[in-house]
Amino acid sequence: MGFIAASWPRSRYLLEPDLLDCVNAYFRAGKNSPADRHNRVSLMNTAPADAAVCGALIGVADSLLFATNSEQRIMSLFEVSFGTHDSRMSWFRFFARHQGTCSQQLREILKPLVKATPATVDRFVPRGPGFAPHHIPAFLEQDWHDRFIRPASIPLDQRIVRRCAAIQLVCRAAHCDTHEAALLLGIPIDKIPAGIDDERFWIGARDAPTDFRIAMTELGLHVGEHRDRLPDYQRRRDFLRNWVLPPNDWREVTAQLPRTIGKQPILDDRKRQVASIFIWTRVTGGEHLFAPRPLEHDQPHHIRQAWAARRPTTWHQLAGRSDPGPHYATLRRLLGEYADDLAEEIDADALPANWHTRPR
Incomplete structure (x- = not known):
């Protein structure tokens, strides 16, 4: 659990999606506490009081210890947790405090690091592919x-x-x-x-x-x-889970579209959902087939079927054609600009605290 805490948020991939929010909130609260400079050691040494958070971390720890490649995975956590000289000193203090309660299996995995010194520990850490x-x-x-x-x-x-x-x-x-x-x-x-x-x-x-x-x-x-x-694609994926373009932002975007002669394009929630998918793919680098569709999921069954039937055509006009008409060409550009701004805000942690609760 200490390794998981020390390597957060890099270790968040180990968690089930439905547990991610509560665990992330726990670590964020600790990071923003008045004792920020002691936060790293505190989180490593103290089990969370919240049962859901503690249970989630215990579950991850258990899965790591009993995985077939547990040594590789735990050592890879070490590599992202204790990458500097100062943090390596934190490791030695951490282990000295808790070694009496380590399992024999974990002792064997950590044996090379236990016998190392802060100056020589680097040569015991297996080098991964160079990315996370x-x-x-x-x-x-x-x-x-x-x-x-x-x-x-x-x-x-x-x-x-x-x-x-x-x-x-x-x-x-x-x-x-x-x-x-x-x-x-x-x-x-x-x-x-x-x-x-x-x-x-x-x-x-x-x-x-x-x-x-x-x-x-x-x-x-x-x-x-x-x-x-x-960028940190995982951070972006976390932020945009179950996301949809807010109605006020959709109105601001569509207000900039050119007027057409004759029948005007429909700018309903169905198209807003497709626009949201376009933004999601651009920000997260994800595949549009797996984008969240909360607006669609909130509809009655017959409406969901109708939206699903029309989605491929609208998506092709918006994202697939190289020569869309003025309406889709302008919409594509505006949504791309919105996506770039949103990605920049996520990366800079510049979104308001109530961002996730904005109305659909």
Whole structure:
């Protein structure tokens, strides 16, 4: 639990989505406390009083200790928790305080670090791929695909390849399996292609599995080299879970659209939902198929069916066509500007405290 606390928010990928809000609120409250400079040690040494938060962290700790690759995963948490000389001193104080209650299994995992000194501990920490799960968008960037994967001529639909590549990058960074990686990225488990790690997945193309692994290795090196320029996609995903463009913002955006001759475009909640999906994909780097659709989910069944039937057409006009008419071209530009501003505010932690409760 101390490792998880020390590495927060980098360790948030270990939590189930429905537990994330309460745990994040706990750590944020501690960070903003008057004793901020002592916060790191306090959070590491003290179990949360809130039962839900404490239970969530115990659950994660249990899953880490009994995972098949527990040593890799716990050591990777060490790497993101104690990256500086000062924080390494925190580690030695932390372990000295709690070593009497550590399990034998954890003692074995930590043995190299226990015997090290703050000056020599670096050589005991296994070096990962150079990037963390939060550096990875849920739908691999088009540029990354075109530079590293397209030349391999993988015989699969590009959309599936980009989805699989994002999952594989997170697996490498977090030392987790494909289901855990998909959970982190917000990809439904039933949308992970069956047999992603099986050569039969590659439709019999003899060299495709090897080509894909090489491409992923090269891409991983690239991501690691440029990680400081990448946003925290996990933070953005967390902020925009179950999000929809607020009605006032929608009215401000649509007020700037050009007037057309004859029948005016419909600007109802159905189109606002599609506009919200467009913004969500741009901010989170996610796949539009898995974007939250709270407005749609609040509708009666027959309305949801009607919206779902029209969604692909509207999405194609807004995001797919290279030559949309004036209405969709302007809407696309305005929504892109809104998305860029929203991403900047999320990254800078500049959103108001009641942001999540804004009306739909």
